[in-house]
Amino acid sequence: MASVKVAVRVRPFNERELSMDCKCIIHMQDNKTSIVNQHQTLSHMTPKEFVYDASYWSFDHTDSHYVSQLDVYQDLGKMTLDSAFDGYNACVCAYGQTGSGKSFSMMGLADSDQLQGLIPRISKNLFCTINSGQCQQTTYRCEVSYLEIYNEKVRDLLRSKDKGLSENLKVREHPKTGVYVQDLSQHTVVNYDDVDELLTRGNHNRTVASTQMNEASSRSHAIFTVKFCQAKMVDNFPSETISKINLVDLAGSERADSTGATGIRLKEGGNINKSLLTFINVISTLADMSGEQTKKQYVPYRDSVLTWLLKDSLGGNSKTVILAAISPADVNYAETMSTLRYANRAKNIINKPTVNEDPNVKLIRELRAEVGRLKLLLESSGISAERALLQVQSEERLVEEIGVGERRLNDLTNEWKYQKDSEKEVTYVKSGEKEEKFTKI
Numbered sequence: 001m002a003s004v005k006v007a008v009r010v011r012p013f014n015e016r017e018l019s020m021d022c023k024c025i026i027h028m029q030d031n032k033t034s035i036v037n038q039h040q041t042l043s044h045m046t047p048k049e050f051v052y053d054a055s056y057w058s059f060d061h062t063d064s065h066y067v068s069q070l071d072v073y074q075d076l077g078k079m080t081l082d083s084a085f086d087g088y089n090a091c092v093c094a095y096g097q098t099g100s101g102k103s104f105s106m107m108g109l110a111d112s113d114q115l116q117g118l119i120p121r122i123s124k125n126l127f128c129t130i131n132s133g134q135c136q137q138t139t140y141r142c143e144v145s146y147l148e149i150y151n152e153k154v155r156d157l158l159r160s161k162d163k164g165l166s167e168n169l170k171v172r173e174h175p176k177t178g179v180y181v182q183d184l185s186q187h188t189v190v191n192y193d194d195v196d197e198l199l200t201r202g203n204h205n206r207t208v209a210s211t212q213m214n215e216a217s218s219r220s221h222a223i224f225t226v227k228f229c230q231a232k233m234v235d236n237f238p239s240e241t242i243s244k245i246n247l248v249d250l251a252g253s254e255r256a257d258s259t260g261a262t263g264i265r266l267k268e269g270g271n272i273n274k275s276l277l278t279f280i281n282v283i284s285t286l287a288d289m290s291g292e293q294t295k296k297q298y299v300p301y302r303d304s305v306l307t308w309l310l311k312d313s314l315g316g317n318s319k320t321v322i323l324a325a326i327s328p329a330d331v332n333y334a335e336t337m338s339t340l341r342y343a344n345r346a347k348n349i350i351n352k353p354t355v356n357e358d359p360n361v362k363l364i365r366e367l368r369a370e371v372g373r374l375k376l377l378l379e380s381s382g383i384s385a386e387r388a389l390l391q392v393q394s395e396e397r398l399v400e401e402i403g404v405g406e407r408r409l410n411d412l413t414n415e416w417k418y419q420k421d422s423e424k425e426v427t428y429v430k431s432g433e434k435e436e437k438f439t440k441i
């Protein structure tokens with residue numbers, strides 16, 4: 001069990017807020033964020049305080065407390081990467097009003113190393129760790145996918161145009177492996193340059209438009225996923241984990257009057273708000289369920305494509321961080337207050353992360369445990385209590401079963417090794433060795 005981590009980040013004033021001579025209504029100290037309602041009478045102007053796992057002050061870069069892109073990575077990004085290396089699914093999901101800084105935190109500015117966001121930094125450091133040679137015996141396989149949900153339809157941001165697949169992909173649910181997008185392209189990557197190339201392509205394909213609130217407003221929810229597989233031999237037995245890192249940049253919640261939206265933009269805004277409403281409903285239901293006395297409730301995951309795809313990340317098998325982005329300006333008081341309230345509720349969500357072991361390796365581990373148990377039984381056959389058992393199961397029979405088990409164990413282990421070796425030549429990166437050795441498919 002692990003509660004969802006929640007962090008809040010405030011950005012600097014934008015041009016619009018500066019031209020409107022806005023006041024900063026946000027204050028942060030340690031992990032506390034407070035907000036003042038400037039429109040209340042002075043005597044009622046008591047700030048409302050919220051405590052989160054982290055509060056990031058990025059209002060003024062000349063301030064000594066200024067939280068940079070690197071700081072956010074070192075706090076949230078590193079934690080996410082560590083979870084993936086430990087074999088868990090991990091997720092960072094940026095939420096907040098339009099123009100509040102979600103894309104800046106997740107993607108950042110492509111033309112400046114310093115201003116890169118969590119997605120490029122996590123990807124870069126993933127390969128840095130792999131190539132640092134810390135885990136000499138481990139081989140790694142990384143695959144990425146990038147999709148957007150636009151007007152409730154799923155689109156592959158990395159699909160080559162000539163594939164002839166339908167524009168809108170179907171979301172399906174597998175009883176064992178969970179929710180997935182049918183026909184979503186998966187791309188094997190062996191170094192950061194590969195990821196960078198795909199990110200550039202995907203970002204170029206993403207639906208972005210100019211609104212009054214944000215010159216480059218994301219009109220879709222985007223999910224960049226890294227599927228990360230680690231394989232090694234431990235005490236002569238295979239060990240293999242598969243983790244999924246979901247990096248989510250949600251479209252911003254918006255009010256038609258402040259975005260000045262009409263026509264297509266208005267329809268987009270309606271769809272964005274609809275799926276965000278479901279997102280909020282899911283958060284609220286899960287937060288209610290975490291109360292000890294509350295019974296299991298129906299969680300409306302399937303009410304939107306967004307929440308259906310994030311089912312594991314919200315209340316399921318994942319270590320999840322929600323990054324709530326906010327504006328510092330008094331004109332955005334209502335939206336900021338609502339973001340802070342939902343972020344506060346999200347702290348109560350309890351997830352159930354588990355180490356994701358490869359099913360074949362799990363079988364080998366279970367078989368090994370069974371052979372161990374039988375051997376122990378054989379060894380202790382001299383003890384009287386065990387004799388009773390051996391009456392039913394003769395000693396010879398036990399020896400035979402151990403033999404069969406060991407042979408099967410050997411076969412499965414060799415099969416696994418063979419499979420990893422053949423995959424390694426094309427798609428794996430081996431720690432400590434130069435990447436060029438491994439050609440891509």
Ligand SMILES: Nc1ncnc2c1ncn2[C@@H]1O[C@H](COP(=O)(O)OP(=O)(O)OP(=O)(O)O)[C@@H](O)[C@H]1O
Nearest residue numbers: 011058098099100101102103104214217218251252
């Ligand atoms: N911490 C920050 N420091 C400096 N500039 C920032 C910061 N956060 C956001 N900005 C700037 O604010 C503007 C809006 O940010 P961004 O596009 O990330 O918002 P958004 O929440 O993704 O909006 P939308 O939901 O409309 O896509 C951008 O010009 C961005 O560069």
